[in-house]
């Protein structure tokens with residue numbers, strides 16, 4: 423497909439489902455060659471088939487540094503890096519399995535950091551990184567202590583790298599989704615607690631609905647294209663953080 427991104431290479435971690443898939447589809451629709459990286463080979467194969475436009479799947483567990491290194495080693499160039507791989511862990515502080523909080527950080531925080539570490543040497547002038555954070559960095563979200571801390575860490579990393587990488591001509595931003603349909607949630611909350619939580623959060627959203635992955639992808643696409651935005655955390659949340 424010919425488009426404004428023809429000739430560009432975009433790596434999307436977590437690109438087989440949800441927000442990452444929508445992002446990969448959006449970039450491919452503008453002509454980019456997209457490389458999808460996540461763990462489940464079957465889901466990757468389906469995503470690559472649906473996206474077309476020479477999309478490529480490279481099975482990768484982003485919590486494994488050697489695998490992240492291998493992912494980028496094989497690439498000649500990276501023009502766009504979008505890091506959507508990661509999970510969501512909900513639970514009350516005194517009961518959630520504490521070891522899962524560590525593995526949450528290994529995949530969703532260190533996975534993003536490691537991707538930037540190995541991608542940057544391959545990034546030419548005018549390339550861009552878009553990290554994935556979440557509004558839990560800015561609002562008090564019950565049952566989400568570890569995830570909230572993680573989102574704050576991603577926001578801080580975004581600002582630091584935006585300043586560090588500006589001399590190399592690399593822009594760094596983050597999208598910060600609110601409640602978006604389709605995420606894979608790990609939780610030990612009861613069905614009733616989860617339903618109450620969903621109601622509570624929807625009540626806080628001025629647009630009165632959850633967002634769609636395609637709506638987040640549109641924000642990522644704008645960040646990738648606008649050459650004067652760097653160091654920004656863009657809330658894609660139906661107005662939640664404004665209310």
Ligand SMILES: NC(=O)c1ccc[n+]([C@@H]2O[C@H](COP(=O)([O-])OP(=O)(O)OC[C@H]3O[C@@H](n4cnc5c(N)ncnc54)[C@H](OP(=O)(O)O)[C@@H]3O)[C@@H](O)[C@H]2O)c1
Pocket residue numbers: 435436437438439440441442459460461462463465482483484485506507508509510529530533554555556557598599600601602603604605606635
């Ligand atoms: N949806 C929301 O409301 C929302 C809000 C704020 C933030 N976020 C964050 O946004 C990101 C994308 O969410 P989503 O809604 O698109 O959820 P999703 O559909 O569950 O996507 C997460 C993707 O990450 C991949 N992944 C998970 N752990 C991985 C690992 N260790 N290595 C490689 N890939 C891994 C999964 O594929 P495999 O399992 O095949 O590896 C999956 O494709 C997540 O980090 C999520 O926490 C989502």
